[in-house]
Amino acid sequence: MSGHSNYIPKTGFERWLDARLPIARLAYDSLVDFPTPKNLNYWYTFGGILALCLGIQLVTGIVLAMHYVPHVDYAFASVERIMRDVNYGWLVRYMHANGASMFFIAVYAHMFRGLYYGSYKAPRELLWILGCVIYLLMMATAFMGYVLPWGQMSFHGAVVITNLFGALPLIGQSITTWLWGGFAVDNATLNRFFSLHYLMPFMIAGVVILHIWALHVTGNNNPTGVHVQSKADTVPFHPYYTVKDGFAIAVFMLMFAAFVFFSPNALGHPDNYIPANPLVTPAHIVPEWYFLPFYAILRAVPDKLMGVLLMFGAIAVLFVLPWLDTSRVRSMRYRPTTRMYFFIFVVACLVLGFCGGRLPDEHVIPGLKTFHLLDADTNSMVWLSRIATAYYFGYFLIILPVMGLTEKPLAQPKSISEPVLSHSAALPVGAAASPEKRG
Amino acid sequence: MADSVTGANPEHGADGDDPSRRDFIHIAAGVAALGAAATVAWPLVDQMNPAGDTLALASVEFDLTKVQLGQSVTIKWRGKPLFIRHRTGAEIASAIKDDKAALRDPSTDEARHKPGKAEWLVLIGTCTHLGCVPTFGGGDYGGWFCPCHGSHYDTSGRIRKGPAPTNLEVPDYAFLSDTVVKVG
Numbered sequence: 001m002s003g004h005s006n007y008i009p010k011t012g013f014e015r016w017l018d019a020r021l022p023i024a025r026l027a028y029d030s031l032v033d034f035p036t037p038k039n040l041n042y043w044y045t046f047g048g049i050l051a052l053c054l055g056i057q058l059v060t061g062i063v064l065a066m067h068y069v070p071h072v073d074y075a076f077a078s079v080e081r082i083m084r085d086v087n088y089g090w091l092v093r094y095m096h097a098n099g100a101s102m103f104f105i106a107v108y109a110h111m112f113r114g115l116y117y118g119s120y121k122a123p124r125e126l127l128w129i130l131g132c133v134i135y136l137l138m139m140a141t142a143f144m145g146y147v148l149p150w151g152q153m154s155f156h157g158a159v160v161i162t163n164l165f166g167a168l169p170l171i172g173q174s175i176t177t178w179l180w181g182g183f184a185v186d187n188a189t190l191n192r193f194f195s196l197h198y199l200m201p202f203m204i205a206g207v208v209i210l211h212i213w214a215l216h217v218t219g220n221n222n223p224t225g226v227h228v229q230s231k232a233d234t235v236p237f238h239p240y241y242t243v244k245d246g247f248a249i250a251v252f253m254l255m256f257a258a259f260v261f262f263s264p265n266a267l268g269h270p271d272n273y274i275p276a277n278p279l280v281t282p283a284h285i286v287p288e289w290y291f292l293p294f295y296a297i298l299r300a301v302p303d304k305l306m307g308v309l310l311m312f313g314a315i316a317v318l319f320v321l322p323w324l325d326t327s328r329v330r331s332m333r334y335r336p337t338t339r340m341y342f343f344i345f346v347v348a349c350l351v352l353g354f355c356g357g358r359l360p361d362e363h364v365i366p367g368l369k370t371f372h373l374l375d376a377d378t379n380s381m382v383w384l385s386r387i388a389t390a391y392y393f394g395y396f397l398i399i400l401p402v403m404g405l406t407e408k409p410l411a412q413p414k415s416i417s418e419p420v421l422s423h424s425a426a427l428p429v430g431a432a433a434s435p436e437k438r439g
Numbered sequence: 440m441a442d443s444v445t446g447a448n449p450e451h452g453a454d455g456d457d458p459s460r461r462d463f464i465h466i467a468a469g470v471a472a473l474g475a476a477a478t479v480a481w482p483l484v485d486q487m488n489p490a491g492d493t494l495a496l497a498s499v500e501f502d503l504t505k506v507q508l509g510q511s512v513t514i515k516w517r518g519k520p521l522f523i524r525h526r527t528g529a530e531i532a533s534a535i536k537d538d539k540a541a542l543r544d545p546s547t548d549e550a551r552h553k554p555g556k557a558e559w560l561v562l563i564g565t566c567t568h569l570g571c572v573p574t575f576g577g578g579d580y581g582g583w584f585c586p587c588h589g590s591h592y593d594t595s596g597r598i599r600k601g602p603a604p605t606n607l608e609v610p611d612y613a614f615l616s617d618t619v620v621k622v623g
Contacts, residue, residue: 156571160587163570178484182493184518184565192487279513279520279564281571285587299588304568304604360589375600 006033030216035234036241037222039416043117044220045248046110052249053103054208058201060096061145068148070194072187075150076275094264100142101267102256104290107135116342118330119221125322127214132318134207139315141200142288144193151272152282158185158193160285164298167308184278224416225330233416284359292356293349297392299360300385302375310389317396324396326404334410338403341395348391355385498623500615503559511575513564516622520564520572521610522583523620526594531557533581534595544605548595551609561612561620562596568603583607 007025009015018025067086069078082089111131114120120128147158162179166172181188219228228234235241259266267289271282287295294311301307317324332339358381368379376382413419499516501523506512511524526534534548552560566573566585577584578591580599585592590601597606612622 156587159565159570163568166570177489178487180489181487182489182518186493186518188490188493278518279515279572281586283586285571299602302602304602307602 005029030212030237031242032236032238034216034237035219035228035231036237037220037228037233037416038235038240039222039224039420040220040241040244041223042244042248043109043113043223045245046106046113048245049106049249049252050103050110051208053099053106054201054204056095056099057103058205060092060099061198061201063092064096065198068194070148070191072150072190072276075148075190079149091260094260098256098259098264098267100145101259101288101290102252103138104142106252107138108290111135112346114221115345116332116339117221117223118225118325118327118332120322121325121328121330122322123218124214124221127211127218128322129319130207130211130214132315134204134211135318136315137200137204137207139291141197141204142290144197144200146272146288147190147193148197149272150190150276152274152276152280153269153272153285155185155276155278156281156285157287158189161287162189164308164311167305169305221330222416223331223333224413224419225334226412226414226416229415286357289353289357292354293352293392294356296352296356296381296385297389299356300382300389310393314389314392317393321396321400325400326402327400327407327409328404329409329412331412334412335403335407336410337407338399341399341403344391345395348388348395351388352385352392355381355388498621500619500621503618503620508558513572516563516610521622522560522562522564522575522596522607524560524562524575526558526560530581530594534593534597537580537593537595537597543598546595546597546606551595551597551606553612553614556614559620560596561610561622563608563610565608566590566603567598567605567607568601573607 005025005028007018007022007028009018009024014024017023064082067078067082067089069075079093082093084090086092114128114131143157143161147154162176162185165179166176168175177183179189180186181192222228269286269288274282286292294314297314298307298311301310327335327338329335332342360380360382361377362381363377363379364381364384365379370377370379372378373383376386496517499514499521501512501514503523503525506523506525508525509527511522513520513522515521531548538547538549548557564572566587568585568588568590571585571587573583573585573590573592575583577586578600580591580593582594582596582599583592584590585601585603588602590603591599592603592607593599595606596609598604610622612620615621
């Protein structure tokens with residue numbers, strides 16, 4: 001998509017097509033000949049894995065929509081019918097339900113990769129922001145999809161999430177009524193969620209095209225964070241990365257299949273196999289695992305509006321990250337102090353996820369009696385969430401801006417090839433690899 | 440306008456008032472197009488608001504003789520749970536005693552039931568935090584407790600502790616007779 005094209009139409013038909021719709025040229029330039037840094041590690045295979053995840057969700061979702069009935073009286077029963085009576089319905093539904101979790105595992109790996117190697121920095125700001133848009137659309141899609149089976153968790157999850165908008169002053173109540181299409185989560189809500197759940201994956205696919213387009217303008221970042229200098233720094237995408245991505249996909253699929261076939265409900269919640277009852281809320285209501293960190297942030301704040309704002313702020317801050325990180329060194333490999341803070345950040349995210357899955361009043365250290373501070377026990381999940389939330393925002397708003405100004409980074413290699421070629425192990429005695437260096 | 444069409448030299452037109460007339464036409468056309476877009480967009484937005492049949496499901500009547508002293512009954516009204524509680528003397532006393540306590544959403548117990556009907560409390564049974572259904576008998580204040588995020592309500596349904604911002608809502612209702620209420 002950028003630079004000149006090396007595509008040479010071989011047959012008469014290809015020449016005819018190329019003069020009218022150069023689609024074969026586009027495919028060749030972006031999937032075969034695309035010059036890719038030669039040092040990409042396995043963290044860079046999640047992009048391909050994510051594309052496959054989207055494909056799986058689309059195909060299984062379209063199949064499920066052939067059998068699912070979006071009505072409060074029939075939704076739960078139609079899902080059970082898919083599980084029991086529709087041929088291979090159990091397989092398609094378990095692929096779709098676990099596929100959502102796999103999608104989020106891959107997207108989190110992809111995002112942490114971007115954070116570690118500085119893939120959000122100039123000139124890739126828009127590439128990063130498009131990724132954030134995809135992530136936001138994924139969350140909306142996953143949330144609405146979880147509502148469709150109309151179990152207890154579906155229903156009360158929908159109630160809690162739509163009520164988040166009710167926290168906004170003045171317009172909050174009108175917005176929730178508008179989202180519901182009634183005075184509570186009901187049939188109108190279920191029906192529109194189904195419609196939007198079907199629409200949004202196609203919006204995701206659209207933004208994915210923009211994401212890949214932007215990627216192919218700037219080219220891949222790489223683990224050194226140093227720009228590609230010459231052809232010596234790159235290899236063609238095919239066969240080098242088609243094979244590497246293919247291998248990673250095969251390994252990822254092993255994990256996916258292990259869940260689908262051996263533990264299909266491990267990531268779900270048993271309460272969602274109870275039909276929705278608006279009059280009884282389950283004793284312990286939790287979202288799906290991929291939302292737990294944000295749920296913990298929501299519960300960490302004793303004020304409703306502030307909790308909601310902080311939760312949305314946790315995602316909003318990602319959008320401005322390219323301008324918060326003041327360092328021009330991309331890769332954490334050359335930022336030893338910031339790298340340490342990055343790993344603490346990863347731990348903070350995991351801690352938030354852990355807290356989000358527990359009851360707020362639960363003790364962190366069992367049996368230890370402490371005192372109350374700001375409406376909560378200091379030895380409770382609430383206070384642990386507060387500390388992790390403070391670090392989450394502190395990392396983006398304080399650590400990254402300040403470290404870029406104060407930290408002295410390690411020397412970066414002059415090019416991608418340099419650290420490899422100058423390494424003594426790369427020059428065995430009598431090697432013919434670089435004859436120009438021999439005396 | 441005729442000048443600018445026949446005049447071959449564009450600089451000629453720039454001297455007169457033609458450019459401002461043209462600007463006016465551009466702006467007017469733009470505003471008309473925007474207005475047209477908005478009138479088309481509004482029905483598409485408003486269709487998501489409650490439909491006529493949803494609005495029509497407004498009220499329910501309930502026979503209070505079914506609720507013994509100290510019991511509560513949950514019925515469904517407009518898709519939401521409605522608590523009808525037959526309060527004991529102790530509950531009423533504790534609610535009145537707390538009228539002067541530090542309340543997040545100040546309200547007297549008197550204002551939360553119909554005059555002379557202190558034993559009957561009618562509340563919308565959704566937590567004002569994020570809409571879960573609180574359970575009676577839990578919490579630190581003898582009233583309702585929301586299991587989702589730990590909001591405590593007292594025996595008058597007032598918020599006392601936790602993240603919820605306001606008291607449990609009292610719907611519009613009236614006593615049709617001594618034993619029948621109409622909600623909505």
